[in-house]
Amino acid sequence: MASTDIKVDSPSPNKVVDKNELLKKRKERNIKIGKWVMPIIVFMITIYLWYWTVQVNNIPHYILPDPFLVVTTLIQDIQILLSALQVTIQITLMALAVAVVGGVGLAILFTQSKFFEISFFPYAVILQVTPIISIAPLIFIYVDNRTVGLLLCAWIVAFFPILSNTTLGLNSVDHNLKDLFKIYGANRWQKLLHLQIPSALPYFLGGLRIAGGLALIGAVVAEYVAGTGGIGSGLAYTILEAGYRLNIPRMFAALLLIAGTGVFIFAILSFLSHLLLHKWHESALQKEN
Amino acid sequence: MNNDSRPLLLELKKVGKTFSEDIVALRDMDLKIHSGDFISLLGPSGCGKSTALRIISGLTEPTVGEVDWKVSHGSGAIGVVFQEATLLPWTTVEKNVWLPFRLQNKSFKEKKDEVERSLELVGLKDFTKSYPRELSGGMKMRVSIARALVTDPKVILMDEPFAALDEITRFKLNNDLLALRETLGCTIIFVTHSVFESVFLSDRIAVMAARPGRVIQELGVDEPYPRGESFRTSSSYGVICRNTSEALKLAMEN
Numbered sequence A: 001m002a003s004t005d006i007k008v009d010s011p012s013p014n015k016v017v018d019k020n021e022l023l024k025k026r027k028e029r030n031i032k033i034g035k036w037v038m039p040i041i042v043f044m045i046t047i048y049l050w051y052w053t054v055q056v057n058n059i060p061h062y063i064l065p066d067p068f069l070v071v072t073t074l075i076q077d078i079q080i081l082l083s084a085l086q087v088t089i090q091i092t093l094m095a096l097a098v099a100v101v102g103g104v105g106l107a108i109l110f111t112q113s114k115f116f117e118i119s120f121f122p123y124a125v126i127l128q129v130t131p132i133i134s135i136a137p138l139i140f141i142y143v144d145n146r147t148v149g150l151l152l153c154a155w156i157v158a159f160f161p162i163l164s165n166t167t168l169g170l171n172s173v174d175h176n177l178k179d180l181f182k183i184y185g186a187n188r189w190q191k192l193l194h195l196q197i198p199s200a201l202p203y204f205l206g207g208l209r210i211a212g213g214l215a216l217i218g219a220v221v222a223e224y225v226a227g228t229g230g231i232g233s234g235l236a237y238t239i240l241e242a243g244y245r246l247n248i249p250r251m252f253a254a255l256l257l258i259a260g261t262g263v264f265i266f267a268i269l270s271f272l273s274h275l276l277l278h279k280w281h282e283s284a285l286q287k288e289n
Numbered sequence B: 001m002n003n004d005s006r007p008l009l010l011e012l013k014k015v016g017k018t019f020s021e022d023i024v025a026l027r028d029m030d031l032k033i034h035s036g037d038f039i040s041l042l043g044p045s046g047c048g049k050s051t052a053l054r055i056i057s058g059l060t061e062p063t064v065g066e067v068d069w070k071v072s073h074g075s076g077a078i079g080v081v082f083q084e085a086t087l088l089p090w091t092t093v094e095k096n097v098w099l100p101f102r103l104q105n106k107s108f109k110e111k112k113d114e115v116e117r118s119l120e121l122v123g124l125k126d127f128t129k130s131y132p133r134e135l136s137g138g139m140k141m142r143v144s145i146a147r148a149l150v151t152d153p154k155v156i157l158m159d160e161p162f163a164a165l166d167e168i169t170r171f172k173l174n175n176d177l178l179a180l181r182e183t184l185g186c187t188i189i190f191v192t193h194s195v196f197e198s199v200f201l202s203d204r205i206a207v208m209a210a211r212p213g214r215v216i217q218e219l220g221v222d223e224p225y226p227r228g229e230s231f232r233t234s235s236s237y238g239v240i241c242r243n244t245s246e247a248l249k250l251a252m253e254n
C-alpha cells in the first residue's frame, strides 16, 4: 500500500509505472518484431524439413529435388527462365494496363448513364463468373495472334475487380458534397473530375491490387491452354515443357519465379496505394498506427 | 431590431413541399429575409427545416409557391454549412476553401488572397496546408464556414452546423460566428433545434411546427450586438429563452 502511495505522489508523473500499459506496449513491440521474424523462422524450418525429408528418404531429384538443387537450377537456367519471365510479366502488365483503361473507362460510362449501367453490368458479371480456363480454348480458336489471345484471357480475369470497385467508388460520393457541388453550379464534368474520381480512388486502388494478381493468374492459365511454345513463350510453358522432360528442379525454379512475381506485383501496387492515399485516407491512417 | 429598414433579400411565398401523399414536409410557409438578417429556423426534427433550406438553395423545387429573390443570385451567391463539415478529404484546407472558385474555373493563384482572408477570419491561417483529417471537429467546421464565406455570398445557409460538436466548442463557435457577422455583415439563415442557440445568435426566430411543416410564430430578439458571454448570463437572455421555449412547446402540441 505504502509503496503505491509514494508512486502516485511522485513529483515526476512520467515515472509512474502502469503495469497494464507496460504490458500492452511490450506486446505491441513483440508483434511488430514478430511480423518479420516469425515468417522467416517458419521459412527456415520448412526449408530444413524439405531438405531433411529428401535426404533421409533418398528421394530422387526427378520426383522431389532438395531446395539447394532448386536454387542451383535457378542460377544455371537463369537465361531461359528470365526470358520466359519477361514474356509472362509483359503479358501481365499489358493486360493490367488494358484492364485499368477498360475498367475505369466503363465505370465512368456507367456513372454517366444509369441506363448504360443497367444494360451492360450483367454481362460484365457473366464474363467474370465464367472460369477463364473454360473460355480460353475458344479464344485461341478465334484469335490467331498468340499474344493477343493471352492478353485477352488475362484481361478478362483482371478487369472485373477494377470495373466493379471503381463503379462502387464513383457512386459512393458523400451526398452533402454532391449537394455542395450542385449549389455552386458544378457541371457534370467538374463533378466527375473534382468529386467522383477522387472519391473513387481508394476503391479503384483496392480493385487494382486484386487485379494485379489476377492478371498474372490469367496470363499463366492462358498459356497452359495455348500450349505450343517456341519463341516468346512464358513461364507457364517453361513449366509444362520441364514437366514433359521430368525436369522437376526447373519446374520448381519457374514456380518460384511466378510466386515471386505475384508477390512483387502486390507489393508494388500496395506501395502505390500507400503513396496516393497516406496523406488523407483512413485505410492508410490505420496502418500507420 | 428594425428589420424593415433593411432591404428585402428574398421571400418565401406560400411555399409547400409534398414528397408523397402522406409526407407533406412544408405547407404555406411564408418567410421574409432581409439583407443582414440573422434568422433562426427553430423546430422539432422532421418539421421541414432542412427542406426549407434546400428549397432556398435551389436543391429542391417547391411543389407550390415560390422563392422570390430580390437580387440576382448566380454561382457563389449562396454559402452553405451542413451538420458535417463536408470537406474534400483528399486535399488541403486552403484547397477546400478554394473549391467554390475552382468550380467557377478561377485558378487558386487568382483567388489566393480571398482564400487566405477567409481562413484568417475563422482563425485558421496557420492550418492552410493541413489535411482535414488532421483537424478537430470544431476546426473542420471552421474550414466549412470559411468555404461558405469565401465567395462573399448574399446569404449563408447553416443546417444545424454545431449540433454534432461538444458544448464548449459550440459556445466558442457561436461567439466567433457572431464576431464574423459583425465584421462582414452577412445574412445568415440558421437551422437549429436548440432554443438557447437560436436566442443567443439571431435577431429573429421563426418557430416551426411539424405535420405539415410551417412557421407558426416569429419572435424578435431585441438585444443589441455584439453579444458576448455577458448576454448568455443576463436576465433578458433568460426571459427570451423562456418565451421561445413556450412558443416551441406550443408548436409541438399543435
Ligand SMILES: Nc1ncnc2c1ncn2[C@@H]1O[C@H](COP(=O)(O)OP(=O)(O)O)[C@@H](O)[C@H]1O
Binding pocket: B019, B020, B023, B024, B025, B043, B044, B045, B046, B047, B048, B049, B050, B051, B052, B213
Ligand atoms: N427526399 C425526401 N423524400 C421523402 N421525404 C422526405 C425527404 N426529405 C425529407 N422528407 C420528409 O420531410 C419531413 C421534413 O424533413 P426535414 O426537412 O429533413 O426536417 P428537419 O430538417 O426539420 O428535421 C420529414 O418527415 C422527412 O421524413
Ligand SMILES: [Mg+2]
Binding pocket: B049, B050, B051, B159
Ligand atoms: Mg434537418
